[in-house]
Amino acid sequence: MFRVFLVFLFCIVSLSAASLKVENWGKGETFLTFLEKNKLPLSIYYNLEPEDQKITTDIMSGVKYQMLMSDDGQIEQVLIPIGEELQLHIIKEKDTYKLTNTPISYxxxxxxxxxxxxxxxxxxxxxxxxxxxxxxxxxxxxxxxxxxxxxxxxxxxxxxxxxxxxxxxxxxxxxxxxxxxxxxxxxxxxxxxxxxxxxxxxxxxxxxFFLAKPVNYRRISDGFTYKRWHPILKRYRAHLGIDYAARSGTPVRAAGNGKIIKIGRRGGYGKTITIKHDNGYKTLYAHMRAYRKGMKRGKWVKKGQVIGYVGSTGMSTGPHLHFGLYKNNRAINPNSVVKVTxxxxxxxxxxxxxxxxxxxxxxxxxxxxxxxxxxxxxxxxxxxxxxxxxxxxx
Ligand SMILES: [Zn+2]
Missing domain, CATH: 3.10.450.350 (Nuclear Transport Factor 2; Chain: A,)
Known part of the structure; x- marks a missing residue:
């Protein structure tokens, strides 16, 4: 009897053979364009908490992601790594999809x-x-x-x-x-x-590599974390930067010498500037109210130079600077290098x-x-x- 059951089970498994696709995240791809391209409901994105919507902006171009497809071509699951610790996991549940953050195991x-x-x-x-x-x-x-x-x-x-x-x-x-x-x-x-x-x-x-503090802040309203279990929300949350709460209009300064490689709106991060520094480092300044006059792509800036002003653009609950640091395109904790001496x-x-x-x-x-x-x-x-x-x- 048990043997018959095993054969039966085997048939089911082989009938619903799923295939795994591994792809590279395209340049200029956003989480929303990814959903559209794959005919996934945009509600996956819009149902997320604001902080998690912002995390999707941190998917890096070129990163390998995996898709599990059913034999009739339906997407069953998607795994997209964010940095080295966390991945976004889209799972099909009946006729709908849900997204969770799960730690990457290694x-x-x-x-x-x-x-x-x-x-x-x-x-x-x-x-x-x-x-x-x-x-x-x-x-x-x-x-x-x-x-x-x-x-x-x-x-x-x-x-x-x-x-x-x-x-x-x-x-x-x-x-x-x-x-x-x-x-x-x-x-x-x-x-x-x-x-x-x-x-x-x-x-x-x-x-x-020593960075200057990018803003004169009142307090740090949120620190850097790759994965922290939230006991009330019962999920992992990530925050790939430091939030410095400051009065709206406070000058935002370049944390180091470098070149502006990106200036403009970026999803939940609102108005942003990205500066490229030596040795594979980049810094991100987000939620700004305005850019300083003359700031544009390709412009070289000096450490301490004012580049913009604190605001609350994008997904933000109050005026603050979200400051991100990336080394070789991976988010790292700015606290390890932000110091004056x-x-x-x-x-x-x-x-x-x-x-x-x-x-x-x-x-x-x-x-x-x-x-x-x-x-x-x-x-x-x-x-x-x-x-x-x-x-x-x-
Ligand atoms: Zn933030």
């Missing part, structure tokens, strides 16, 4: 890499691992404290890093926890500490830091003598181009 693996310099650290890391994202992170971490031109053949590099793995592939950029590079035999270190900032072994901050560890924090780095220094010595076989990446999941020319945020 594993996190710790890795060690030891490399002996043959040509350059960047090239040698790639030759050993195929992991150009790791090579890029490594160069970023040391670029203000080490002159790579002085390296000699035989100098060595050790990197302790965490990488996310999803569906058997590296997912997103790896995170360096500690790294060492020899310059003519002299060891230089960086340690990720204090919310992902990089410090040398004397407790001095070394990474060099480099931070120096003092007192108890400094003591804790030295205890933390002592352990890593020992591990680095062990790694120098072991040369573990590096992991070679074959391909990446959700690859984002590091080519500056292609860094067009949608």
């Amino acid at each position: 594993q996190e693996n710790e890795r060690v890499l030891t490399v002996e310099i043959k040509s350059s650290p960047y090239q040698d890391i790639i030759d050993k691992t195929n992991n150009y994202l790791l090579a890029h992170e490594f160069i970023q971490a040391f670029k203000n404290s080490v002159n790579f031109k002085r390296l000699r053949k035989g100098d060595r590099v050790v990197i302790f890093y965490k990488k996310r793995v999803r569906l058997g592939r590296q997912f997103g950029a790896p995170k360096i926890e500690a790294a060492m590079v020899e310059v003519r035999g002299h060891k230089n270190y960086v340690f990720s500490y204090n919310k992902g900032r990089f410090y040398d072994d004397k407790g001095k901050e070394v990474e060099g 480099k931070s120096k560890l003092t007192g108890k924090k400094r003591k804790e830091f030295f205890a933390y780095t002592k352990k890593f220094k020992k591990d680095i010595e062990v790694a120098l003598n072991s040369y573990e076989q590096p992991v070679k990446e074959k391909s990446f999941e959700y690859m984002v181009s590091l080519d500056q020319k292609q860094n067009n945020m949608q």
Whole structure:
């Protein structure tokens, strides 16, 4: 009897064979044009909470999304990743569709890499691992404290890093926890500490992208979160920026030197300006009341220069500046880089830091003598181009 039931079940499953489509989010595509194109009801968008409507503006062009189709061509489910933590999930329920935010699941693996310099650290890391994202992170971490031109053949590099793995592939950029590079035999270190900032072994901050506060604010009305379980709404919510509450008309300033690459209305974000900075960084200023005269696409602006004025355009409950920071087209927490000066560890924090780095220094010595076989990446999941020319945020 049970066997008959199994055969019966198998028939049902194979009859309703669904197919999976993987596609790239097009340039200039918005969530609404996506719904229209696929003949999905626009109410999916209009029924969302205002904050979630804004999140749909953060879908990046080029991102891979998946669609599950029934055999009669109906869309059953759609999964669209937003950043590295969250995805939009459209599910068909009877004759209607609903949308939820769900966390992206991945594993996190710790890795060690030891490399002996043959040509350059960047090239040698790639030759050993195929992991150009790791090579890029490594160069970023040391670029203000080490002159790579002085390296000699035989100098060595050790990197302790965490990488996310999803569906058997590296997912997103790896995170360096500690790294060492020899310059003519002299060891230089960086340690990720204090919310992902990089410090040398004397407790001095070394990474060099520092943003100014974009507005004189009264208070922070909402912080950055990729996924936070909302106990009352019983859903995940994301907020990919910082909301600075300020009086309407307060000047909004460029957080760093850069070029305006986008100016205009953007869905729930209202009037926005996007500025491109060095090293794959971009900043977004949203809900502005007005732009400063003369601001246009292609214009270079200086750190601290007024670009517009605080307002409440788009989906907004009161005057505030929504400030977003993107690195290589992924939203990151602006708090990790928004500061006026480099931070120096003092007192108890400094003591804790030295205890933390002592352990890593020992591990680095062990790694120098072991040369573990590096992991070679074959391909990446959700690859984002590091080519500056292609860094067009949608
Ligand atoms: Zn906001």
